[in-house]
Amino acid sequence: MPITYHEWGDPNVALRTAAALGSDEVQVWLARLPAAEAGMAGLTGLLGRDERERAERYRADEARQHFVFGRALLRLLLAACLNVEPAALEFAYQPHGKPILVFPHPEENPRFNLSHSGGLLAIALARGRDVGIDIESMGAEAPDWLPLAARVFSPRELGELTALPAPHLQRRAFFTGWTRKEAYLKATGEGLIDALEAIEVTLTPGQAPALLKLPASARPPREWSIRDIPMPPDFAGAVVYSSFITT
Numbered sequence: 001m002p003i004t005y006h007e008w009g010d011p012n013v014a015l016r017t018a019a020a021l022g023s024d025e026v027q028v029w030l031a032r033l034p035a036a037e038a039g040m041a042g043l044t045g046l047l048g049r050d051e052r053e054r055a056e057r058y059r060a061d062e063a064r065q066h067f068v069f070g071r072a073l074l075r076l077l078l079a080a081c082l083n084v085e086p087a088a089l090e091f092a093y094q095p096h097g098k099p100i101l102v103f104p105h106p107e108e109n110p111r112f113n114l115s116h117s118g119g120l121l122a123i124a125l126a127r128g129r130d131v132g133i134d135i136e137s138m139g140a141e142a143p144d145w146l147p148l149a150a151r152v153f154s155p156r157e158l159g160e161l162t163a164l165p166a167p168h169l170q171r172r173a174f175f176t177g178w179t180r181k182e183a184y185l186k187a188t189g190e191g192l193i194d195a196l197e198a199i200e201v202t203l204t205p206g207q208a209p210a211l212l213k214l215p216a217s218a219r220p221p222r223e224w225s226i227r228d229i230p231m232p233p234d235f236a237g238a239v240v241y242s243s244f245i246t247t
């Protein structure tokens with residue numbers, strides 16, 4: 001199945017591309033947050049009332065900007081897919097918080113997921129199949145990864161990571177593994193779970209992305225596809241999509 005990568009530049013080109021989203025395609029969009037507050041002008045007006053209220057509750061400017069920018073671009077892309085006005089879209093939330101569209105014809109419903117980190121936004125779009133996306137900045141604002149590794153990875157993955165000969169390779173492996181696991185968990189909608197080591201992924205830099213092991217209760221790995229996202233140097237990113245069609 002083709003997966004296509006796009007950068008948000010000229011909005012007209014972006015919206016035409018999103019409108020042409022095929023049933024056998026996954027589109028991945030990357031956009032950089034505007035550097036100045038002025039670049040955000042007009043975006044809040046695209047949001048629903050509950051989203052505007054949520055935006056007001058963010059204390060940190062950066063988190064608020066990430067949220068508003070993400071929801072505004074998401075609405076623009078989905079509205080182009082459905083040929084409706086962005087503000088007319090309505091979202092519902094699955095039990096663990098995954099947003100989905102409320103739409104009278106679920107089988108036509110574009111599926112989506114978004115992720116933001118370090119001033120970048122990523123959105124995945126597909127029709128009728130589950131998608132999950134995760135990007136992480138590995139820059140100065142990134143979490144201190146070493147103490148997290150034992151919580152996130154299985155003994156096998158931890159062994160693979162610590163066997164890498166240089167700190168920068170271990171760091172890259174950590175964020176590669178993290179984003180691959182989280183993209184899968186966002187595709188299923190589970191979000192953060194306790195038993196993260198029940199999921200195993202490849203993480204050695206240069207190794208093809210793969211879901212090696214999933215919890216016994218989950219659909220088997222062959223029913224999912226995983227891809228790395230071409231990212232700027234100090235970022236990692238992955239997208240996961242289902243091969244089964246969901247309604």
Ligand SMILES: CC(C)(COP(=O)(O)OP(=O)(O)OC[C@H]1O[C@@H](n2cnc3c(N)ncnc32)[C@H](O)[C@@H]1OP(=O)(O)O)[C@@H](O)C(=O)NCCC(=O)NCCS
Nearest residue numbers: 067096097098114115116152178181182186189190191192
């Ligand atoms: C919400 C969560 C799914 C991801 O959070 P995150 O990595 O901090 O944030 P991201 O930017 O990648 O994703 C957030 C977006 O995912 C979507 N989302 C929220 N809950 C979701 C869920 N259960 N499943 C899929 N997508 C979800 C939302 O669109 C949200 O953004 P918005 O509220 O601005 O629209 C959650 O699992 C979490 O809090 N994770 C913490 C990170 C962690 O410890 N990960 C372990 C690594 S293996």
